[in-house]
Amino acid sequence: MTTRLGLGLPQMRQYDLGRDVPDVARAAEEIGYDSLWVFERALVPEPATQGLYGIPGVPWPDYYRGVADPLVTLTLAATATSRAELGSSVLVAPLHLPFQLAKSLATLDAVSGGRVIAGFGTGWSLDEYAAAGVLPFEERGTALDEVIAVCRAVWGPDPVVHHGKTTDIASAIVGPKPVRPIPVLLAAANRRAMRRLVERADGWLPGAYGPEQLAAQWRDLRELAEEAGRTEPVRTVIRVNARVAAKPKPGPDRALFEGDTDQIAADIAAHTGIVPDAEILLDVQSEARDAAELKDTAAELYEKARAAGV
Numbered sequence: 001m002t003t004r005l006g007l008g009l010p011q012m013r014q015y016d017l018g019r020d021v022p023d024v025a026r027a028a029e030e031i032g033y034d035s036l037w038v039f040e041r042a043l044v045p046e047p048a049t050q051g052l053y054g055i056p057g058v059p060w061p062d063y064y065r066g067v068a069d070p071l072v073t074l075t076l077a078a079t080a081t082s083r084a085e086l087g088s089s090v091l092v093a094p095l096h097l098p099f100q101l102a103k104s105l106a107t108l109d110a111v112s113g114g115r116v117i118a119g120f121g122t123g124w125s126l127d128e129y130a131a132a133g134v135l136p137f138e139e140r141g142t143a144l145d146e147v148i149a150v151c152r153a154v155w156g157p158d159p160v161v162h163h164g165k166t167t168d169i170a171s172a173i174v175g176p177k178p179v180r181p182i183p184v185l186l187a188a189a190n191r192r193a194m195r196r197l198v199e200r201a202d203g204w205l206p207g208a209y210g211p212e213q214l215a216a217q218w219r220d221l222r223e224l225a226e227e228a229g230r231t232e233p234v235r236t237v238i239r240v241n242a243r244v245a246a247k248p249k250p251g252p253d254r255a256l257f258e259g260d261t262d263q264i265a266a267d268i269a270a271h272t273g274i275v276p277d278a279e280i281l282l283d284v285q286s287e288a289r290d291a292a293e294l295k296d297t298a299a300e301l302y303e304k305a306r307a308a309g310v
Contacts, residue, residue, distance in 0.1 A: 003272050003310045006035035006087065006237065007298050008283030009073050010291060013066035020291035021073055022080035027295045031302050035085040035117070035237075036077050037281050038070035040092045045127040054124045063286045071104055078112040087117035089205050089239050089281055090187045094122060094143030095132040098150035098167045106155055106178045114179030118151065119205050119237070120144060121187035134166065141196070148184055148200050155182055183235060194221050198228045203235030208271050208280075210256060214238070218275050236278040238271055240264075243287050244297050261297070265304035272310055280310065 007028045010020050025036055041064045051058035074086045086108070093101065109116040122140040123129070129137040146164045153162040155178050159171040185203035188194045197204055198221070206217055221234065242257040242264050249259035257267050268280055282301060288294035 001277070002306075004034040004279040005032070005302060005305065005310070006037050006085075006279060006281040007033045008037050008039070008281065008285055009077055010285050010288075010294055011038060011068040011070070011073050012063050012285055014289060015285075015291060015294075017068050017073070017076070020294075021068075021076040024291055024294055024298075025077035025080045025084070028298060029081045029084045031299050033084060033298070033302065035087055035279070035281070036074075036081065037087045037089050037119075037283070038073045039067070039089060039283070040070045040095070040123075041067035042092070042095060042125070042128045043131055045125075049127055050125070054126075061286070071108065074108060074116075075111070078108060078115070082113070083115075085115045085117055086112055087185075087237065087281075088119040089185075089237060090119045090121035092123035092125075092128065093120040093147040094135060094140045095128055096147065097134060098147045098164075099154065099169070101147060102151040102154035103174065105151065105182060106174075107176055109178035109180075109182055110176040116178070116182050117185060117237075118182050119185040119187070120147065120201075121205070122193075141192075144186075145196070145200065151182070151184065185235060185237060188221070189217065191220055191224065194224050195228075197221070197234070198224050198230050203237065204275075206236065206238055206275075208238050208240045208257065208267075211270050211274060214271060215274050233277070236275045237281050238275070238278050239281045240268060240271075240283065241286075242282060242284045242301070244284050244301065245287070261300045261304045264301060265308040265310070268305050269308040269310050280305075 010024050044065050052060050070088055105118055122144050126137050135143040150167050153160050154174050158173045160169050160174045161171050162169045183202040185205045186197045186201040187205045188197045257264055284297050
C-alpha cells in the first residue's frame with residue numbers, strides 16, 4: 001500500500017503568508033500530497049534563556065524567528081484546498097485556553113468539510129509558557145489533559161458539561177460542531193507521554209530520528225497499549241524535518257535528512273514499514289528561499305519518494 005505523504009506549510013519569515021500559504025497548499029494538493037501541516041513556535045527569547053528543546057548549550061535555529069500562528073495558517077490552507085487533511089505537528093496545547101482552542105478547531109473542521117487533525121504536544125520552552133500565562137510549565141501534563149478533555153466535550157453532543165482546573169462549563173450549547181470526530185494525535189517520546197497517548201488519544205506524532213529509534217519507541221507504545229487492553233489502531237504520522245540541498249552531501253557522516261532529494265528520499269524509505277500504515281510528514285520549508293522554490297522541492301521530493309517505494 002502506498003504511504004500517505006503530507007507537506008509542511010510555509011510559516012517562516014521568508015514567506016508572504018497571505019499569498020504563499022494558499023499557493024503552496026493548492027500546489028501540494030495538485031502534486032498528490034494527502035495532508036498539510038503546521039507547527040507552533042510562539043516566540044524566540046533574546047538572549048536565549050535555555051537551549052533548544054531545553055538542552056543546555058544547543059542554540060535555537062534562526063528560522064524559528066517569526067513563525068506564523070498555526071491556526072491562521074491552516075485556515076488559509078483550508079480556503080484554498082478541498083481534499084487534503086489539515087493537521088498540526090504540533091500545537092503546544094497548554095499555551096492555549098482549552099475552550100477557545102476547542103471551539104477554533106471545531107470551526108475549522110466545519111469550514112473545511114471535516115479535514116482537521118489535532119496534533120498536540122506539551123512543548124519545552126519556559127518562555128513560551130510564561131508568555132501564554134495559562135498554567136506554569138510544571139503543570140504542562142495536567143494542562144494537556146484538560147485541553148484534550150475540553151476538546152472532547154466541546155466537540156461532542158450538547159449540552160456540553162465540563163468541570164476542570166481552568167475550564168468550567170456548567171451546561172451549554174456550543175457550536176459549530178466538527179463534521180466528524182476530530183482525531184487527537186500526541187507527540188510522545190517517553191513512556192509517561194505514551195501512557196497518556198494510549199489512554200486519551202487517537203494517534204502518535206513521532207519524529208524521524210533514525211529507524212532504530214523509531215522501532216524502539218513503537219515497541220514501547222505497543223507494550224503499553226497491550227497492558228492497557230487497547231485494541232484499536234494508533235494512527236501514526238512521522239515528522240521529517242529535511243534540509244534539502246542542490247547537490248548530494250558526501251561522506252558517511254552526513255546527517256539524516258540532509259542532502260539532495262535522492263538522499264532524503266532514501267532516508268524516508270528507511271523509516272517506512274516500521275510502524276504499520278504510518279504516514280510521513282515532510283517539512284522542507286526552512287531551506288527554501290521562497291514559495292516557488294518550496295513548491296519545486298516538494299514536487300521533486302514527492303516524485304523521488306514514490307520512486308523509492310514510499
